[in-house]
Amino acid sequence: MRIPCPVCGARPSEEFTYRGDARPVRPPMDSSDQGAWVDYLFFRDDERGRIKEQWQHTGGCRAWIVVDRDTATHAVHGSELARDAAEGGQA
Amino acid sequence: MRDLSDTETAPRLTQGGRIDRSRPLTFTFDGRTLTGFAGDTLASALLANGIHLAGRSFKVHRPRGLVGHRENEPNALMRLGTGDRLTPNLPATLVELTDGLVAESQNRWPSLKYDLQAASGLLKPMFPAGFYYKTFMWPAAFWEKLYEPAIRRAAGLGRATTAPDPDRYERGFKHCDLLVVGAGPAGLTAALWAGRAGLHVILADQDSELGGSLLTERSTIDGEPASLWVDRVAGELARLDTVEVMPRTSVFGYYDHNILGAVERLPTAEHGARERYWRIEAGRVTLAAGALERPIPFPDNDRPGIMLASAVRAYLNRWAVRTGTRAVVFANNDDGFSTARDLSQAGIAVTLVDSRADAELPRALTGLEVTLHRGRTIVGSKGRHRVSAVTLDDGTRLPCDLVAVAGGWNPVVNLHSQTGARPRWDSIRDCFVPGQPRQNESSVGACAGRFTTAEAIQDGAHAAVEAIRALGKPVPELDLPVPEDPPAGRGEALWYVGGRDSHTFLDPQHDVTVADVKLAHREGYRSVEHMKRYTTLGMATDQGRFGNVNGMAVMAEARGLSVAEVGTTTFRPPYTPVSVGALAGRKRQRTFMPLRRSPLHDWAADRGAIFAEAGLWQRSRAFPQAGESLREAAFRETTQTRTHVGICDVSTLGKIDIQGPDAPELLNRVYTNGWKRLAVGRARYGLMLREDGHVMDDGTTSCLAEGHYHMTTTTGQAPKVMSHLEWCLQALWPELDVQVQSVTDQWAGLAVAGPNSRALLQRLLPGVDLSNAAFPFMGVGRYALAGGVPLRLFRISFSGELAYEVNVPADYGPALADKLLELGEDLGAIPYGLEALDVMRIEKGHVTAGELDGRTTAADLGMAGLMSSKKDFIGRVLAQRPGMADPSRPRLVGLQCADGDERIRAGSHLLPTGTQTTIDFDEGWVSSATWSPTFGRHIALGFLKNGGERMGEVVRAVDLVRGHDVQVEVVSPHFYDPEGTRQRG
Amino acid sequence: MADLTLAPVSPLARALTPGDVGAVGPGGPGVVFRDRRDLSLVTIQVRPDKQAAARQALEGAGFALPPVGQAARSGEVSVIWSALDRWIAIAPWAPGELHRTLADPFGGDPRARGVALVDQSSGLFALQVGGPKLDALLAKGTPVDLHALETDRTAATGIDHQPVTLWRIAPQTVLLLVGRAFAQDTLEFLQEMALEYGYRNG
C-alpha cells in the first residue's frame, strides 16, 4: 500500500505506524463517565468500506495523520494532518 | 530415404540460432560432463546433448521429458549447485547455462533411468483424485507416523541444503512512470515510444535477452529477420537516459496501489549479490508477458519426446537444437503449419496430424516433405524413455521420436488477475483474456489475446501513447514497423482426446489426469476451486501453466457448461518461484535486525564487557576480570559500588526535550502526579498511564529552565512514549504551546553511584558546590566542562546509593567515562553493568520492565499515592474501573527464602502453602529475582494477592517448567535502605 | 589540578577506516563515504501558527526557513527541512555558537516565540555519500523516489528501515543524517550494498 502523507507525499505503508479508527471521539478531559471512556477506547464497528483511520509517519516526518481508506479495496481517498482533523472534527 | 550423416542427425545445428558457438560452456548433469554454448538455457543444452528424460513425476514416478521452453515447463525440475549452494526445483528452461553449472534431476531413486518406485505400475491406483481426503482418513493418529512419511518419501520433490546460504541477497526500491513487463514485440514497442517521450520507463523480462517471441519464431519486420529489429530497439533503449532495461528480472507479484514485486537474477560476481528483490512503484503498468501454448492431452501423452510445438520451434530457431529426427506434429490450429515448416526446413521428416477436418496445407509448405492427416487425433503412444511411435484414431501407426503438440494459446493473465481483476473467456479465440482492470494497468499483445506481431506492436505503441498522455506530455507521431508472421488462422477447440482418460495427463508433474477431473465431478467437487484442491491440478510448481485451462474445459464438458461459465481459479503471487533468500535480503543472522549502539559501546567492549540485547540495543551486562564468571563479576561490581563508587552506562534511557510555556500542563496531563510546582533545577519521578489505566512507563523529568524540561523514559518504552507525546500534542491538544523532540542519541548518560560518588564528581566539577545542601537529592544542574562541553547533572538514584546521573553530548561519552575512572582510581571507581544495576534496583525495590509489563496499575506497584485526585490525566477514569481498583489485586511485594537459601526464579507462580499445585490456587507471580550479595541471600520482587496485608506470611514460588517449588517469605519490596537515608545523604 | 578536557569520539571511529573496498575499477570507486562531524546540527522546531513569524525573524538575520522538502543555504549556515514543523540548521561551527546565532533573531528567547532550538550535533550523525553510483546505492535502502530528490531537496525517510533525513547537496552527493546509535549499522549496510560498485572511506 501507498499512503499519502499530507507533508511528504505518497510513501509505502511500511513507513507508517497504525493506531486505529479515527472516528471515536475522545470524551472531554474532565469527563468521569466510565461508559463514555470505554466506548471511546474499546468499541469499534469493523466496517467494510470507507473509514478514517489514524497513522503516524514514524519512518518519515513523524506527523500523525488521518487517512480515508476503503477497508475492502484498500483504495485511499485522501489524508490530512491529525491536528487539522482535530480542529475541524472535535469542536 | 538416404542415410543421414552425423552432423545432419546431431541435435545441435552447425549454424543459426542465437547461441555463441565461440564460447563453449561445460556443465554436469547427474554426474555426466556435457557441453553447451553461451546463450543456452540448461534445457536447450540438455536437448542439444540428446537428453529429453529430465525428471520423474511427483506421485507415480513415470519418466518425464522436457515439454516447454518457458515457465510452463512442468517436468524438468533441477537441483542446481553443490555443497551449501544448492537450489532445488528450478525448471531447466529458466536456468541460464553458465560454465561449471552442476545440475541434478530430482524425484528419482536410485537413478533417473531406473527408478525403483516406478517399477510397479501399481502406484497410480494408489493416488486417485482426493486421495489425501479419503485414503488416509482413519485412524488420525496414523497420519504423522505412517501415511505422511510414506507419501513424502514416495513424492520427495528436490531437497534443499541445510547449510547456511553463503550468497548475498539484496532488496531495493524502484519508481517509474511506466513499468513494462515483458520485452517481446509489444513490450519493446511500449518501452521505446514511452522512453523517447522522456518517461521514466522500466522494461523487465525474465529472459536473459530481449525479444520474447521474436527470438523463437521466424517472423520478419520491415522485410528483415525480426532479430535485427530487436537488436536495433535494444540498442536505442540502452541509450535512452530515462529507460532502465532489466533482463533476468521476473515480475512475480502485483500488489495494491500499483506496487509490483520483481526478482532480478544477477550474474555471479565476487562482490555482487546473487539475487535482488525489487519493489517497484509504477505510475502505469503495461503487461506484455505474452502467451503460453497449451497441450492437447491425449492417452499416453506424458512420454519424453512429446513436447509443445512452440517449444520445439524455440529450441530449433533460438537455440539451434533439433529435438528429434522424425517428428509428428499434432495441432488443432495453424501453428501446426509453422511447426511443420520449421522442422522440415531443418531436415526433419514431419507428419502433420491436424484435428480439423478442413485443414489444408498452406502455400508456405509447398515443396516441403510434409504428410498431412487431416481430421485425425492421436490416441496412444509407445516408447519407454522416449516416444517411439504414436497411434491415430484411424489406427495409423506413426513411428517417431518427437511429437510437437499445438493446442492453442493462453495469454499470461496472471499478473492482471493478481490485482483482483477477473479475466474473461473469449469464445472467439478460445482463451481467457484480461477483463476490466482494477489498477492502472493494461495488457497488450499476446498477453491480451492479440497474437500476431502486428497486433503486438500496435498495442505496445498504444500503451505508450496512453502513458505519455496521462502525464500531459506531447504525443509523438508514431512510425511503426511492418511485421510479417508465419501463417496463422483460427483453430478449433480441442481440449483433450478421449479414450483412456486415466492415462491422459493434464498436469504431468502431479500426475493429474482427465480421469481425475471427471472423478472430482462425479464426487461433487465441481467448482474450479474445489476441483483444484481435490485433484491438485495446477498446484505443482508450474502452477497450472501447462494444463489448467484444459482441465477446466474437461470440467466444463462434464457439467455441460461452457468454459466461460466454469470460470478460472484465482491467481496469487508469486507468478514464478522466488527464492526465500531474495525476499529476506540482508535480514538474516547478525543483520536480521538493526543494532543500536550506545556511545559507550566500543568503550565497554574494550573493557571486556559482555553484551546483552535489550530491544535493538546492545547493553553491557558486566565487565568480568580475568577468571571471573558473569555472575561473579556482577556481584563484585554490586559490592564495589555499594562500598565505593561505580559508573554505569545508562545512555539507552529514552530522553525527550520538552520546551514551551505549556510544558507543565502537558506533564500534568500525561503523568499521574502533579508537575505545576516543579522548580527550575529539580527533578521528579513520574508515572504515565495508558488510556486504559494501566501503567505505560515511568521515569524522571527535570526542569532545566523556565519552560524547558528533560524527560527520561525506560529504554524499552522510549519510542512508544515519544509517539504518545506527539499524539497528545498533534491530535489531542494542538492548542498547547509545547514542542517535544527525542534527544536520546544526543546525550551519553552515566550513572555514578556509591558513597564516593560525590567526591568523584567534585573532582570533575571542582568549581561546583555539590554539598547536600547546595545540590540535594533530586537536584539538577547544568555546567560546562573545559572547551565549553555542556554537562547535565541529575542527582537521582536507581541503586539506592548516593548517586548521580551525568549527561554529556554523546561524542564525549567515552572520554567522560575514562575521565571518571581516572579521577576515581583512589576512590575505588569501577565500571558496572546491567546485571549489577538490576541486582541493586531489586535490593532497593525499584520497578522496571518486569514489573511494568503492561498489566499492572499504579496501586499494584504500591504507587497509588502518585495518582493525583486534583487534576485530570490520561488513564484517570479507566484506572477506576472495578477490576482495576479491586483491593485484592496482586500487589508488589518482596520475597525471600523462608529457610535455607534456595534460588527463587522469575516467572514462578505464587501459591499458598498446603494446597494443590493448580491454577485455582494461583495468587500471583515472581517478576524479578536475584542473589543479593548485600544480604547474602536470594531475594525477589513479585505480585501477590492482597500482598500489602501479608507481610511475614510464607507462600510457595512454583516453577513447573523448570521444576522448582520454594517456600518464600513475604516482605517489603524495599530490602535496602528503606528510609532512603543513603540516597538522600 | 587534573586535566579535565574531554576528546570527542565519532560513532564511526572504527567503521570508517580510510581505504578502498570492493569492486573498485580503474575509474575509481563508485561511492565515497565521508564522516562530516565537522558540521554542527541544531534543530529548529516551530509551532505551526508561529512559522510565518519565525521565518520573518530568521530572514531578517540572513537565514531562511525553507518550505517542506527543501534546503536553503546562506553563507556557512544551511537550513534544511527535516520533519513536521522541524528544520535543521547545519554549519561548520561549534554547536554552542550555532545555537546562539539562531537564538539571536528571536531576542535570545526562542521559546517565547514558539520556537525550540535543540542541539543534535551528537544525536544526529552526518554522513556524506557521493559518487557516480550514489542513486543506485540509495535505491537499495530508501523507498523515496530518487528522481524527485533533486539538488537542495530533502526527504524524511528511511535507509534500511532506520529513520534518516536525506539532503541532496549536489547531483551526485547527499548528506545523510541518521540517529547516532544507528550510524554504524547504517554505514555498514551502505558499505555492503556498495561492494559491487567499490567504495572509498574518505
Ligand SMILES: [Zn+2]
Ligand atoms: Zn510524512
